[in-house]
Amino acid sequence: MARFVKTGEKQVAAISTASLPDIVFITLFFFMAITTLRETDVLVTVRIPEATEGKILEKKSLASFIYIGEPLETFQTMYGTEPKIQLNDTFKEIVDIQDFIAQEREQLNEADKTKMLVVLKIDENTKMGVVTDVKQALRRASALKIMYANVNVDKITLHQ
Amino acid sequence: MADIAFLLLIFFLAVTTLDTDTGLMRQLPAIPDPNMPQDVNKINDRNILEVKVNKDNLLLVEGELTQFSQLREITHRFIVNAQNSPDMPEKELVSLPYFGDVEVTKAVISLQNDIGTKYGVYIAVQNELIAARNSLRESLAVETFGVPYDKLDEEKKGAVDDFYKVPISEAEPKRIGEN
Numbered sequence: 001m002a003r004f005v006k007t008g009e010k011q012v013a014a015i016s017t018a019s020l021p022d023i024v025f026i027t028l029f030f031f032m033a034i035t036t037l038r039e040t041d042v043l044v045t046v047r048i049p050e051a052t053e054g055k056i057l058e059k060k061s062l063a064s065f066i067y068i069g070e071p072l073e074t075f076q077t078m079y080g081t082e083p084k085i086q087l088n089d090t091f092k093e094i095v096d097i098q099d100f101i102a103q104e105r106e107q108l109n110e111a112d113k114t115k116m117l118v119v120l121k122i123d124e125n126t127k128m129g130v131v132t133d134v135k136q137a138l139r140r141a142s143a144l145k146i147m148y149a150n151v152n153v154d155k156i157t158l159h160q
Numbered sequence: 161m162a163d164i165a166f167l168l169l170i171f172f173l174a175v176t177t178l179d180t181d182t183g184l185m186r187q188l189p190a191i192p193d194p195n196m197p198q199d200v201n202k203i204n205d206r207n208i209l210e211v212k213v214n215k216d217n218l219l220l221v222e223g224e225l226t227q228f229s230q231l232r233e234i235t236h237r238f239i240v241n242a243q244n245s246p247d248m249p250e251k252e253l254v255s256l257p258y259f260g261d262v263e264v265t266k267a268v269i270s271l272q273n274d275i276g277t278k279y280g281v282y283i284a285v286q287n288e289l290i291a292a293r294n295s296l297r298e299s300l301a302v303e304t305f306g307v308p309y310d311k312l313d314e315e316k317k318g319a320v321d322d323f324y325k326v327p328i329s330e331a332e333p334k335r336i337g338e339n
Contacts, residue, residue: 021162028165031172049280051287053294054182063181119181124280128273131282135330139191147183148283156284 044069044086049124050157051150062117063147064104066097068130069123083126085134094133101141121149184286189329207249209238209269213285215276231285235292239267239326258304258319269328289328296324 046069057063067086071079075091084091087100105113118138122131138146211231212220219226221234241248249267256262269289273282294309297320301309305316312320 021165024162024165024169028169028172031169031176035172035176049283051184051283053184053287053290055185057181057183060181119183122279124278124283126279127275128277128279128282129275131279132273132275135188139188142190144188144190145185146188147181147185148286149181149183150283150287152182156287 040065040086040089042067042086043075043089043091044071044084044123046121046123047125048121048149048151050153051148052153052156054150054152055147057117057119057147059115059117062108062112062115063119064101064116064143065119065121066100066134067121068126068134083123083130085130094137097134097137098141101138101143105143115145116143117145117147118143119147119149184283184290186286186328203268204250204266206247207266207268209235209249209267210272211269211285211289212272213274213277213281215274217278217281219285228284228288231288232292232295235269235289236296239265239292239296239324241265241267254322256319256322258316259323262323264323265326267326269326270331271328272331286328293324293326293328297321300324 044067046067068083069086070076070081071084071091079091085093085097087096092100101118105116108116120131120134135146138144210220210222212223214220219228219231221231226234238248241251244251249265251263252266253261253263256264271286271289298309300323301307301312301316301320304320305312309317309320
């Protein structure tokens, strides 16, 4: 009968780590490429409404964001609980929108100025009065391309 | 080397936001120039689908209280006007690239809201209107070109858009329904 003969201590070969830097670098480049740095801190609570027909925002560099919603709890002592407009990092009023748009437009290069897009991120419980005022202000600032931000779903559940 | 790369990797991992923004694209009308003569081209009443959302978030289509779930169907029927009924939108003979001489609808949707309307409801209604139009464009694209609308090139997309133009207009805001 054949016998297995133990020939000394057999070592498990260590996994080569030579390729580790390569793998890490590839992952690093991947994340570097897809990263967009968060530019503003949102100071308002925004529950974005649901929709089924939303299109993906393709050129983020052309977009300016306007947030409307209840101020976060930490700001409520100062600003109350009524929906506020947030431009960049501060709470603003309707009259400031024109300046904001002019400023944002200034940052785009000449060819892109006409393609400027304003993304409205508005809480679903906001009353249309504020929204209409903002829309009118945008028309006055001739920023006519807008996008109502929404969450894409298959079926809308309406909370009336 | 690997350590530095790791540090960088962790940094980028931490700051990455993967969320993509989606939304409904709309074009606002330009403010009419007071010095220019007003456009007196009145749209025929039968061509307009009047959609209103009041301050209690109730939906009125052509003045009638309507369930939200029916809106898409109603809009669809309005645009198509299969029986050519006289109180539904007219059709107009135009020549379009890829389609030749075809009858296209002159339908317009007018969306109105009160000051007190909830934004979420307003968006839901807009979404239904856009969805009705999109589904018509989609089926037209599949019928004529055999490919879904998204896969068409810009020219063909434009032709399909012209076939079902159906502008969704937002009325000049009125200060109604305050409180």
